[in-house]
Amino acid sequence: MGWIKKGIVLGGALLFLGGCAGGVEPAGSSTEEHQQPNHSEAEKDTNKGKNNEAHQPDLSKEREQDKGTSQGDDEDTVTERALVQKYSSIQPRQWGENVTGVKTALNTQEKVIALTLDACGGPNGSGYDQLLIQFLQQQKIPATLFVNSRWIDANKEAFLALSRDPLFEIENHGTEHKPLSVKGQSAYGVKGTESVAEAVREVMTNENKILELTGKKPKYFRSGTAYYDEVAVQIASDLGETAVNYNVLGDAGATFTSEQVKSALLAAQPGSIALLHMNQPKSGTAQGIIQAVPLLIEQGFRFVKLEDHSLK
Numbered sequence: 001m002g003w004i005k006k007g008i009v010l011g012g013a014l015l016f017l018g019g020c021a022g023g024v025e026p027a028g029s030s031t032e033e034h035q036q037p038n039h040s041e042a043e044k045d046t047n048k049g050k051n052n053e054a055h056q057p058d059l060s061k062e063r064e065q066d067k068g069t070s071q072g073d074d075e076d077t078v079t080e081r082a083l084v085q086k087y088s089s090i091q092p093r094q095w096g097e098n099v100t101g102v103k104t105a106l107n108t109q110e111k112v113i114a115l116t117l118d119a120c121g122g123p124n125g126s127g128y129d130q131l132l133i134q135f136l137q138q139q140k141i142p143a144t145l146f147v148n149s150r151w152i153d154a155n156k157e158a159f160l161a162l163s164r165d166p167l168f169e170i171e172n173h174g175t176e177h178k179p180l181s182v183k184g185q186s187a188y189g190v191k192g193t194e195s196v197a198e199a200v201r202e203v204m205t206n207e208n209k210i211l212e213l214t215g216k217k218p219k220y221f222r223s224g225t226a227y228y229d230e231v232a233v234q235i236a237s238d239l240g241e242t243a244v245n246y247n248v249l250g251d252a253g254a255t256f257t258s259e260q261v262k263s264a265l266l267a268a269q270p271g272s273i274a275l276l277h278m279n280q281p282k283s284g285t286a287q288g289i290i291q292a293v294p295l296l297i298e299q300g301f302r303f304v305k306l307e308d309h310s311l312k
C-alpha cells in the first residue's frame with residue numbers, strides 16, 4: 001500500500017469555518033474576521049504568561065509499527081484509537097498561539113527569513129494570489145506554503161503545480177481549518193476541534209490528502225487561527241508534524257495594507273518566520289511583499305524554507 005492510506009471516517013459535514021490564523025490572522029476566510037481584524041493582540045498577550053507544563057509522550061514509534069503491521073484494520077483508525085487512549089484523560093493547561101511545543105523561529109543567527117504563506121480555504125478564503133506566487137517565482141524566492149484541505153479542493157491544479165515547484169515546500173494547514181483543541185476551545189469565534197479524536201483527524205486527514213497528491217508527507221502543521229492547546233500540539237507531534245507559528249505577523253490575516261505588510265517584514269530578525277497569506281489576492285499582502293523583499297535583500301537577508309533549518 002506504500003504511503004497511500006485509506007481515508008478515515010469524519011464525523012459530520014465540513015462546516016463553514018472562519019478565517020485563517022492567528023494574531024490578527026486570517027481574516028482569510030470569514031467576513032466576521034474582516035469586521036474585527038484587530039482584536040487579537042490583546043488576546044495574544046494574555047496568552048504569553050500561561051504556564052508551561054508540557055506533556056511529552058511519543059507515539060511516533062508505535063505509529064510506524066502500526067504502519068508496518070496493521071492488516072485489515074485501517075492504520076489511521078489504529079493510530080486514532082491509540083492517541084485517544086493516550087491523551088483523553090489529560091487536561092490541557094494552555095491555550096494560545098505560543099503554547100509549549102509550538103516553534104516560532106529558525107534556530108539560526110544567519111540573516112535568513114522564512115516566508116510562510118497560509119492558504120486557508122473556505123467560502124471566503126479560497127482565492128489564489130497569483131501575483132504573489134509569480135513574483136516569488138520570478139525572483140526565485142523560496143517559501144513554505146501551509147495549505148488547508150478546502151483550498152486544495154478549490155484549487156487542485158494550482159496546488160499540484162505549486163507542489164511540483166522546488167521553490168515551495170507544502171505543509172499542513174488542517175482539514176477543516178479549526179483551532180487545534182482537545183476540548184472545543186475557540187479562537188476569534190471559531191470553534192476548535194472538540195476531542196482528541198477530532199484533533200487527530202484535523203491533522204491526519206489533510207496530511208493524507210497532501211501525501212496522496214504530492215507523494216510527500218508534511219513535516220509541519222499550523223492550525224486554523226494558529227491557536228492550540230499543548231496536548232493537541234503533542235498529538236500533532238506524535239503524528240510526525242511539528243506545530244509552527246511565527247514571530248513576524250506579516251499581514252494580520254490579510255487585513256494589513258501593503259505599507260503595513262512591508263513594515264512588518266522590514267522588522268524581521270535573523271531566523272524570523274513571517275506569517276502571510278496566499279489566498280487573499282485583493283489584500284495588501286502581495287504588494288507589501290513585493291516592496292519589502294528587495295529591501296531585505298539589500299540588507300543582506302536571504303529567504304529560506306522551514307525545512308532548510310531546525311526550528312526553535
Ligand SMILES: [Zn+2]
Nearest residue numbers: 020021026120
Ligand atoms: Zn488559515
